[in-house]
Amino acid sequence: MNDEGYKIAKLVVGVLAMLVFAMVSENAINTYYKLTAVKAGVPALEAACIFNNNT
Numbered sequence: 001m002n003d004e005g006y007k008i009a010k011l012v013v014g015v016l017a018m019l020v021f022a023m024v025s026e027n028a029i030n031t032y033y034k035l036t037a038v039k040a041g042v043p044a045l046e047a048a049c050i051f052n053n054n055t
Contacts (some may be wrong), residue, residue, distance in 0.1 A: 022029060
């Protein structure tokens, strides 16, 4: 099997797996993204507050 074909097959399988997972557990994904957004947002807010206080 050549590398290009393997990469494409891997990509297709990955996309299909993601679609199936999304259909099965849409709520879990939404919760995960919300948690991730909160985790990413808190340090950003803290940094913004520190920046505002220093200027």
